[in-house]
Amino acid sequence: MKIKKAKRDVVVVGGGPAGLAAAVSAKKEGAPQVLLIERGRVLGGILNQCIHDGFGLHRFKQALSGPEYAQRFIDDLESLSIDVMLNTMVLSLDGERRLLVSSKDGLMEIEAGAVVLAMGCRERTAGALMLPGSRPTGVYTAGVAQTLINLQNIMVGQEAVILGSGDIGLIMARRLTLEGAKVKGVYEILPYASGLPRNIKQCLEDYQIPLHLATTVVELHGSSRLTGVTVSRVDEARRPVPGTEEFIPCDTLLLSVGLIPENELSREAGVQIDPTTGGAVVDDTLMTTVPGIFSCGNVLQVHDVVDDVSEEAESAGAHAARYAMGRMSPADTYVQLRAGKGIRYLLPQKVSGQMDFVLSARVTEPMENKALVLRDQNGKGILRKKKIRLHPAVMVRVKVDRDRLKGANRIEMGVE
Amino acid sequence: MRKTLVCVICPNGCHVEAEVQERGGRLEVLEVTGALCKKGERWVRQEVVEPLRTISSSVLVEGGDFPLVSVRTDSPIPLDSIFRVMDEVKRARVRAPVSIGQVIISNPAGTSCNIIATRMVNPA
Ligand code: SF4
Numbered sequence: 001m002k003i004k005k006a007k008r009d010v011v012v013v014g015g016g017p018a019g020l021a022a023a024v025s026a027k028k029e030g031a032p033q034v035l036l037i038e039r040g041r042v043l044g045g046i047l048n049q050c051i052h053d054g055f056g057l058h059r060f061k062q063a064l065s066g067p068e069y070a071q072r073f074i075d076d077l078e079s080l081s082i083d084v085m086l087n088t089m090v091l092s093l094d095g096e097r098r099l100l101v102s103s104k105d106g107l108m109e110i111e112a113g114a115v116v117l118a119m120g121c122r123e124r125t126a127g128a129l130m131l132p133g134s135r136p137t138g139v140y141t142a143g144v145a146q147t148l149i150n151l152q153n154i155m156v157g158q159e160a161v162i163l164g165s166g167d168i169g170l171i172m173a174r175r176l177t178l179e180g181a182k183v184k185g186v187y188e189i190l191p192y193a194s195g196l197p198r199n200i201k202q203c204l205e206d207y208q209i210p211l212h213l214a215t216t217v218v219e220l221h222g223s224s225r226l227t228g229v230t231v232s233r234v235d236e237a238r239r240p241v242p243g244t245e246e247f248i249p250c251d252t253l254l255l256s257v258g259l260i261p262e263n264e265l266s267r268e269a270g271v272q273i274d275p276t277t278g279g280a281v282v283d284d285t286l287m288t289t290v291p292g293i294f295s296c297g298n299v300l301q302v303h304d305v306v307d308d309v310s311e312e313a314e315s316a317g318a319h320a321a322r323y324a325m326g327r328m329s330p331a332d333t334y335v336q337l338r339a340g341k342g343i344r345y346l347l348p349q350k351v352s353g354q355m356d357f358v359l360s361a362r363v364t365e366p367m368e369n370k371a372l373v374l375r376d377q378n379g380k381g382i383l384r385k386k387k388i389r390l391h392p393a394v395m396v397r398v399k400v401d402r403d404r405l406k407g408a409n410r411i412e413m414g415v416e
Numbered sequence: 417m418r419k420t421l422v423c424v425i426c427p428n429g430c431h432v433e434a435e436v437q438e439r440g441g442r443l444e445v446l447e448v449t450g451a452l453c454k455k456g457e458r459w460v461r462q463e464v465v466e467p468l469r470t471i472s473s474s475v476l477v478e479g480g481d482f483p484l485v486s487v488r489t490d491s492p493i494p495l496d497s498i499f500r501v502m503d504e505v506k507r508a509r510v511r512a513p514v515s516i517g518q519v520i521i522s523n524p525a526g527t528s529c530n531i532i533a534t535r536m537v538n539p540a
Binding site for chain 1: 421422423424425426427428429431467469470471472473474476482483484486487488495498499502516534535536
């Protein structure tokens with residue numbers, strides 16, 4: 001078979017919220033030919049199934065649903081005449097930014113001036129949890145249940161237990177309740193909830209759905225269909241405490257136990273992955289360790305608010321356009337960023353010091369009345385932000401002025 | 417009487433305290449502390465007296481390229497009217513094409529909101 005060949009200035013992989021914003025931004029920055037590649041049959045990615053509202057509060061000052069939020073960017077994409085390939089898989093990507101893609105028109109090799117990776121993430125599944133017991137039907141990840149109910153009109157069950165208090169799980173607890181199902185409870189292995197406080201309130205408390213902390217599912221029951229689960233309290237080391245087991249009858253178990261960035265393609269291109277974020281190591285332009293390959297959105301770090309995804313993706317898209325047009329001078333030295341006390345991760349992992357940037361971080365545990373402090377290699381304070389409340393479920397985003405980095409070659413952020 | 421609430425307006429999720437007094441069978445908010453913004457403060461004053469929420473769901477589509485259209489309330493409704501509104505949403509049917517913002521049900525269950533479509537559905 002003959003492989004077609006093409007050249008594009010910026011190729012964006014993934015048509016979800018990050019990819020949409022990156023493509024629009026790359027075009028606006030002046031890249032003449034921007035191509036967006038999406039695996040599915042429609043643009044918008046995960047936003048299509050997120051029919052609840054609350055998107056765009058920051059950016060549009062309105063509580064939009066996921067599809068409406070996506071549509072705003074799709075409209076921009078169309079008015080800017082950005083090329084889109086739907087139903088198209090990226091089969092490979094190399095360190096020279098050559099992509100091999102497959103669509104119903106056959107294979108095509110594309111040489112890209114710059115690539116933006118925006119593949120998003122997938123859900124952690126039951127297999128990864130290693131639950132003992134049988135493998136009955138009725139066990140779904142929260143996102144799969146969301147697709148079935150919201151897009152395909154398939155109700156997953158009548159009596160549900162939710163394992164994990166991630167946002168999708170909380171949203172699905174409310175959704176199931178509104179659809180007439182009984183949600184028996186949400187069980188979280190950690191001693192605190194992993195979803196946003198507002199979702200605990202408006203998805204659980206509003207409907208009197210109990211949230212059990214430091215408790216997990218230890219066994220599934222049922223041969224063909226799920227008939228119930230055994231839950232158990234856990235100790236600080238997250239080990240089940242004998243004697244605390246309880247049987248909860250249910251026909252459905254939803255798992256909301258974490259998201260994994262989909263970085264297979266990034267790895268193949270030689271992009272270095274940060275083991276803590278599960279995403280690429282990037283600099284302040286959101287460029288990965290492979291020149292000309294950028295990363296943004298949930299494939300870079302799992303976000304809790306889509307407005308932040310759009311902002312991050314716009315930055316990646318604009319820098320990718322500049323790179324492709326030869327308008328980006330690579331930094332010769334970098335300031336390294338490190339997570340200090342109380343910080344699980346920091347992103348970007350290194351900065352050029354040539355531009356202002358947004359620092360993303362997550363703390364290790366819930367804390368109150370603390371300050372986030374940036375210090376240089378000599379312990380000199382660079383930036384201090386007071387925080388009444390810090391929570392691992394709420395990503396911290398801090399704007400950092402480049403002037404503050406003068407004389408620093410290593411920076412550490414810690415909670416004090 | 418002090419009430420502690422989590423503001424649901426934005427992802428900050430401020431823990432807000434309200435000093436509340438009962439007068440003539442009605443609750444009155446005397447003071448609000450802990451809200452980072454005015455919007456949150458207004459929300460607390462409303463929340464104590466009558467909680468309002470928005471909801472989202474989906475409605476069956478006839479003759480569309482998708483079997484469902486996602487919908488939401490265009491303004492908040494009383495928390496205790498949600499299930500009555502949902503009953504009407506479940507019974508509703510709409511014919512494709514459907515456009516974003518199209519009113520699918522007006523004033524469900526006697527509330528002052530409209531149920532509007534939040535995605536486009538083209539004819540099959
Ligand atoms: S008070 Fe304001 S900032 Fe705080 S959660 Fe409510 S809306 Fe957000």
